[in-house]
Amino acid sequence: MLQIIHGITYGVVIHVTKKYKFIRDSVYGDINLNEFEVKVMDMPQFQRIRRIKQLGLINLIYPGANHSRFEHCVGTMYLASKLATKLNLSKDEIELARISGLLHDIGHGPFSHVSEGVLSFPHEELTKFVIEQTSMHDLLDEKFDTKEIGDIIQGKGKLGPIISGELDVDRMDYLLRDSHNTGVAYGVIDYERIISNLTLEDGLVLDIKGVQAAEGALVSRYFMYPSVYQHHTTRIVNTMFRRALKREINSGKINENDMYKYDDSDIISLFRQSDDEIVRDMINRLDNRIIPKRVKTIRLDNFKNPEKLYKIDQKNLRKAEEEIAEDYNMDKNYVFINIAEYPRFSEMKTQVNVDNKLYPLTEISNIIGALSKARFNIPDISVYVPIEEKERFGKLKLEHYLDLPEVDREKFHGIHYDQIKLF
Numbered sequence: 001m002l003q004i005i006h007g008i009t010y011g012v013v014i015h016v017t018k019k020y021k022f023i024r025d026s027v028y029g030d031i032n033l034n035e036f037e038v039k040v041m042d043m044p045q046f047q048r049i050r051r052i053k054q055l056g057l058i059n060l061i062y063p064g065a066n067h068s069r070f071e072h073c074v075g076t077m078y079l080a081s082k083l084a085t086k087l088n089l090s091k092d093e094i095e096l097a098r099i100s101g102l103l104h105d106i107g108h109g110p111f112s113h114v115s116e117g118v119l120s121f122p123h124e125e126l127t128k129f130v131i132e133q134t135s136m137h138d139l140l141d142e143k144f145d146t147k148e149i150g151d152i153i154q155g156k157g158k159l160g161p162i163i164s165g166e167l168d169v170d171r172m173d174y175l176l177r178d179s180h181n182t183g184v185a186y187g188v189i190d191y192e193r194i195i196s197n198l199t200l201e202d203g204l205v206l207d208i209k210g211v212q213a214a215e216g217a218l219v220s221r222y223f224m225y226p227s228v229y230q231h232h233t234t235r236i237v238n239t240m241f242r243r244a245l246k247r248e249i250n251s252g253k254i255n256e257n258d259m260y261k262y263d264d265s266d267i268i269s270l271f272r273q274s275d276d277e278i279v280r281d282m283i284n285r286l287d288n289r290i291i292p293k294r295v296k297t298i299r300l301d302n303f304k305n306p307e308k309l310y311k312i313d314q315k316n317l318r319k320a321e322e323e324i325a326e327d328y329n330m331d332k333n334y335v336f337i338n339i340a341e342y343p344r345f346s347e348m349k350t351q352v353n354v355d356n357k358l359y360p361l362t363e364i365s366n367i368i369g370a371l372s373k374a375r376f377n378i379p380d381i382s383v384y385v386p387i388e389e390k391e392r393f394g395k396l397k398l399e400h401y402l403d404l405p406e407v408d409r410e411k412f413h414g415i416h417y418d419q420i421k422l423f
Contacts, residue, residue: 051263056114057237062182077101079169100152109259110267126260186223244282292384295393303405320401340379
């Protein structure tokens with residue numbers, strides 16, 4: 001007889017029969033669990049990530065984007081198990097890959113990568129701390145070496161590339177899951193085809209038969225960035241949140257080393273009750289979707305050397321914001337300059353097996369080669385101000401405030417040329 005023991009929570013249902021346990025996942029269907037994995041999931045450190053949104057504040061743009069890190073970790077475990085089984089690993093190695101996938105994001109702070117953008121260390125460091133230094137360690141130590149789990153999560157050792165590598169199960173799951181929940185179709189990838197054509201040598205190697213599926217995954221991620229992850233509204237709401245969080249950390253009200261203890265609601269509550277008027281106003285604007293508007297945008301492919309833009313540090317960006325605010329008689333806290341994240345596509349480095357010889361994916365695929373050239377076509381640098389101030393900024397010259405790369409005027413006639421080549 002079937003018994004539901006947790007009910008519906010963030011897109012998953014945990015069922016129990018006398019013979020086995022499984023989760024009904026919204027992307028993959030039934031995912032089997034062993035008793036030890038259920039114990040791990042029932043730990044408070046893991047239950048916390050039910051209350052951490054996978055896509056942070058993106059539900060302000062895509063209302064369906066309310067899925068959690070919990071779901072993503074379960075999905076990553078499922079794909080890790082599927083890949084490890086295909087690779088003919090031992091039973092112990094499969095279980096190790098599964099638990100590493102399950103725990104790989106357990107250290108994420110509130111709103112996932114949004115809060116991470118303020119911290120002085122990556123979330124993997126907090127994940128390692130939770131696994132090795134909290135009560136989670138005591139449970140894991142009954143069956144696993146927690147240091148080995150931490151190393152795998154960071155991409156080290158034989159099993160590391162499965163969880164964190166060039167074509168890993170973490171990326172496969174978040175593309176599928178984020179696409180499913182936002183309703184943006186770009187993230188639909190043929191993960192079955194990719195997995196069935198991977199072998200484990202010195203890292204994961206893709207057989208030539210899987211190149212088309214890998215091309216599809218990379219093109220999907222290329223379009224998911226401007227549509228979801230680096231959508232212009234996503235970037236400004238993230239910047240507002242980070243500005244508020246940075247003020248709370250700098251004032252000593254929040255310790256960045258404790259971010260693994262907070263969930264989304266904790267931080268929102270702290271912001272609303274803050275004695276800092278700017279912090280309270282930022283969260284009020286986010287609560288009510290009062291979002292600043294862009295008054296200046298320059299696409300990175302307009303520059304001869306777009307990579308130079310990423311050498312501008314936060315100190316100089318902040319100085320430019322303050323100078324703009326002074327020139328336009330505004331509060332410096334309400335001028336935001338944002339550069340889209342650097343368009344890294346490490347999957348391009350994936351090794352492909354062609355007649356027992358290995359070649360980088362970029363050499364095998366013309367599509368990937370074009371994608372590598374086209375990756376700066378979409379990112380931009382933008383200036384945002386409150387909507388009531390927008391009309392005053394029609395003649396803003398950003399180059400008066402920042403040392404921007406030289407403009408490549410010859411590119412203006414062929415902005416989408418490399419994107420056209422993709423198809």
